[in-house]
Amino acid sequence: MSGSIEVRGLSRAFRSTVRRPGFAGALRSLIDPERVTKYAVSDITFDVAPGELLALLGPNGAGKSTTIKILTGILTPTAGEARVAGVVPYQERERNARNIGAVFGQRTQLWWDLPVRESFAILRDIYEVPRAEHAARLREFDDLLELSAFWDTRVRHLSLGQRVRCDLAAALLHDPPVVFLDEPTIGMDVVVKEQVREFLRHQVEQRGRTVLLTTHDMTEVERLAERVVLVNHGRLVLDGTLDEIRRTYGSTWQVRVTLADAHAAVVPLPGIALLGRDGPRAVFGPDGSGAPTVHQALKAVIERYEVTDVAIDEADLEDVMRAAYVHAGPAVEEA
Ligand SMILES: Nc1ncnc2c1ncn2[C@@H]1O[C@H](COP(=O)(O)OP(=O)(O)OP(=O)(O)O)[C@@H](O)[C@H]1O
Ligand SMILES: [Mg+2]
Numbered sequence: 145m146s147g148s149i150e151v152r153g154l155s156r157a158f159r160s161t162v163r164r165p166g167f168a169g170a171l172r173s174l175i176d177p178e179r180v181t182k183y184a185v186s187d188i189t190f191d192v193a194p195g196e197l198l199a200l201l202g203p204n205g206a207g208k209s210t211t212i213k214i215l216t217g218i219l220t221p222t223a224g225e226a227r228v229a230g231v232v233p234y235q236e237r238e239r240n241a242r243n244i245g246a247v248f249g250q251r252t253q254l255w256w257d258l259p260v261r262e263s264f265a266i267l268r269d270i271y272e273v274p275r276a277e278h279a280a281r282l283r284e285f286d287d288l289l290e291l292s293a294f295w296d297t298r299v300r301h302l303s304l305g306q307r308v309r310c311d312l313a314a315a316l317l318h319d320p321p322v323v324f325l326d327e328p329t330i331g332m333d334v335v336v337k338e339q340v341r342e343f344l345r346h347q348v349e350q351r352g353r354t355v356l357l358t359t360h361d362m363t364e365v366e367r368l369a370e371r372v373v374l375v376n377h378g379r380l381v382l383d384g385t386l387d388e389i390r391r392t393y394g395s396t397w398q399v400r401v402t403l404a405d406a407h408a409a410v411v412p413l414p415g416i417a418l419l420g421r422d423g424p425r426a427v428f429g430p431d432g433s434g435a436p437t438v439h440q441a442l443k444a445v446i447e448r449y450e451v452t453d454v455a456i457d458e459a460d461l462e463d464v465m466r467a468a469y470v471h472a473g474p475a476v477e478e479a
Pocket of ligand 1: 158159160183184202203204205206207208209210211
């Protein structure tokens, strides 16, 4: 399975008509429409390595779904190029479809009026999956996602969380190397969310699938992704590992320890300042010189001192991402 994703200078413009205000304006717009071009995606470049899970993040309207639609062959870019497992998705839609699975949390790709299991059977025939293989895969998905409780139900009667789990299984039944997930855990309760994350981890770590995921749930990003790409106003503003992003934008952690020896001498460590000391209790924080991450600091502190208790505080990922958007600056909108 070699499922790399390559995106080079990708742009997608939409032409739309501006409505002029008032009745006279509406009339004029009909006769002489004023058209504007808006870039939903603008000159985006990134790669996803085979077997990697990348989170594509950004505020509403940033261009995430548009990017995924290009990579799944639904939309054609205005400029730039994309390759998924070596295939240009919008030029060879069918070939691309065999290499990818896609889930759009907002809408199902199952047949609304059919029981889920019949949808699975149709997909088996479309993708020409041998029956035994199909049955084995369904068993595996049932073990991980507990589908059999409701897979004889018509799709239209499923709850949102049940339906998206079925969509996930449907997307993977033909064993594609690359998977696109646009808000796959939308509307799920915490237990099911964790189940789905476990399932996705399994797909990446055990099956070697490449996953490109969008979500607004930062807990999900922390649990699943090592690397993230941030987009804002259609432009890529950041591409890096969570550790790198935390180091750059979220250096507000503290490590609090209780020392075994209340009289031990405590000195600052590289990149780590001693913020406070009260008997056996000591508080460490970043010293502003390109600080280590909270986990690196914790490791350095407990290697250096004998401690009986530790606690850490760190900026949560939402704060870090907000800081990243602000620092990267609002992109200029093109007209
Ligand atoms: N068919 C279309 N015609 C015109 N504009 C569009 C079309 N599709 C998307 N857009 C615009 O492109 C921009 C990016 O939309 P997109 O759906 O990619 O955002 P998103 O990052 O997925 O947002 P969300 O987090 O809300 O799902 C938005 O401003 C949207 O209004
Ligand atoms: Mg979207």
